[in-house]
Amino acid sequence: MRIIPTLSLIILLGGCATAYQPQGMTGGFSETQLDTNVFTVVFKGNAFTDRDKANDFAMLRSAELALEHGFKYFLIVDAQQYSKNSTYRTPTTVTTNVNANTYGAAYSYGNSTTYNASTYGTATTTVSGGQTYNISKPRTSNTIVCFTEKPQGFAYNAGFLVKSLKQKYDIQDAPNK
Template sequence: MKFLPILLVSSILFSGCATTYQSNGFSGGYSETQLDDNVFKVAFRSNGNTSKERVADFTLLRSAELTMQGGYKYFVIVDANSYTSNSTYTTPTIATTNANTSTYGNANIYGNNATYNANTYGTATTTVSGGQTYNISKPSSSNTIVCFNEKPTTGFSYNAEFIFKSITKKYDIEHSVQ
């Protein structure tokens, strides 16, 4: 139970933030698998506050980055997938009751005999909160890319440097290829 406050604070911190361009972690990010010298499968997984467009762009950005890191200039997407995992979260229901009572009356005591005459009146108000259900959609995307030194003459290819500059500018990402 001592981890509950940490989990609560973490969920509050991540509740309004889209997944950033980062290596795969708790809130999502990119990952890749090298399939051959110049072939990669690139994936980007996001949290529930990230748009499909951002996920597709970050998958392209990582594809461009890997292409340049390998010393290549162009890449072709030979397989692409996008998918969304959906889930729901329902907040706990809390009921609070406030009550007010009033009692008035009298008591008659005669020797060992006593009689009581009392009346009690009251009101109670119950307020229920919580119980909202939220739909959470987490988009993900993957590309299988083939990297080239020269621009392929057939099919559609991407200029890795152009994609890198375009997407880092679009999302104001200060990042360099290593």
């Protein structure tokens, strides 16, 4: 019966969408530096995070990462969006309640005894549980190339994106920044 405490903990910790945070037990972002100006950023959401939010949070981390390394612009050279899918089936329980009444009489005539009895009853069976839940956790991965000057053609403005996405999701800067 370790499933119930574990499931309760998961529901308690994951009762809301993944916050914009470094990768932790409930999801978040992580990055890998591939070159001086090339990074891969991954955002993993939980089952309460929608795909658009996961994409926005990967974009926000990409923009922050560019700024943290002294770059003003970046291009996404590879992007992947997918979901990690799983199912959970609740345990099935069966409960049967029985009510029975027995009425009877015993008659004695000389050396013999006669018994006459009747039993009346009802039974109710209830089945609960056994539901299957589909769980989909969005994943987004961006490989970005960063630039100090705006390259020819289209490029994301990292400063603008950070401001815009933090405002959209009401994300406050950490006190030490």
